[in-house]
Amino acid sequence: MSAQPPEISDADRRAHTEIVDSEDAPSHYGERPITEVAVGVLVDAQQRFLLTSRPAGKVYAGYWEFPGGKLEAGETVEQALRRELHEEIGITIGAAHAWHVIMMDYPHARVRLNFCKVFEWTGEFEMREGQRMAWETLPVQSVPVLPGTIPVLEWFAQERAFAGATHSG
Numbered sequence: 001m002s003a004q005p006p007e008i009s010d011a012d013r014r015a016h017t018e019i020v021d022s023e024d025a026p027s028h029y030g031e032r033p034i035t036e037v038a039v040g041v042l043v044d045a046q047q048r049f050l051l052t053s054r055p056a057g058k059v060y061a062g063y064w065e066f067p068g069g070k071l072e073a074g075e076t077v078e079q080a081l082r083r084e085l086h087e088e089i090g091i092t093i094g095a096a097h098a099w100h101v102i103m104m105d106y107p108h109a110r111v112r113l114n115f116c117k118v119f120e121w122t123g124e125f126e127m128r129e130g131q132r133m134a135w136e137t138l139p140v141q142s143v144p145v146l147p148g149t150i151p152v153l154e155w156f157a158q159e160r161a162f163a164g165a166t167h168s169g
C-alpha cells in the first residue's frame with residue numbers, strides 16, 4: 001500500500017469534478033467530447049469495497065481507483081462493466097446497480113463516470129494487467145487515489161455516517 005506517488009501536474013490538481021447524477025448530459029456537454037466510462041464498486045459481505053491500482057503505461061499509472069473502463073460502441077454501462085471486469089480482473093459480475101454519475105474534466109479527457117454497485121460475482125480475482133488489488137474500508141489506506149475516486153469515498157462516508165478524512169494524502 002505504499003506506492004510511490006506519481007508526479008502530478010498543476011493541471012491535474014485542477015481536475016474539475018461535477019456531480020451530475022443524470023445520464024441526460026449531452027455527449028458534447030461543454031466544449032470537449034465526453035468519454036463514457038463504466039465503473040464497478042464491488043462491495044463484499046463485510047462491506048469492504050475493492051480498489052485496484054492503474055497499470056503501468058496508462059495515464060495516472062499507480063493511482064488507486066475503482067475498476068472499470070470506457071464503453072465501446074453500442075454497449076450499455078452494464079455490458080461495458082461486465083466486459084471490463086472480466087478482461088481486467090478476471091471475474092464475472094452479477095447485477096450492476098446504477099449508483100451515481102459524475103463528470104470529471106481532466107487535462108487528458110473529459111469523462112462521465114457511471115458508478116455501479118456490484119454485490120455478486122463469480123470467478124477468482126486475477127489482475128490481468130499487472131494491477132494490485134485491495135479490499136478497503138474508510139479511511140482508505142491505499143495511496144494515492146485517483147481524483148475521480150474521491151467523490152465515491154464521500155458517498156460511502158455519507159451512507160455509513162463516517163466522519164473524518166476518507167483517505168490519506
Ligand SMILES: Nc1nc2c([nH]c(=O)n2[C@@H]2O[C@H](COP(=O)(O)OP(=O)(O)OP(=O)(O)O)[C@@H](O)[C@H]2O)c(=O)[nH]1
Pocket residue numbers: 037038039058059060065066067068069070071104106109111113146147148149
Ligand atoms: N476505471 C476507472 N476510471 C476512472 C475512475 N475515476 C476516474 O476519473 N477515471 C477515469 O476514467 C477513464 C477510464 O479510462 P481507462 O483508461 O480506465 O479505461 P480503459 O481501460 O477502457 O482504457 P484503455 O483505453 O487505455 O484500454 C480514465 O480517464 C480515468 O482517469 C475510476 O474510479 N475508475
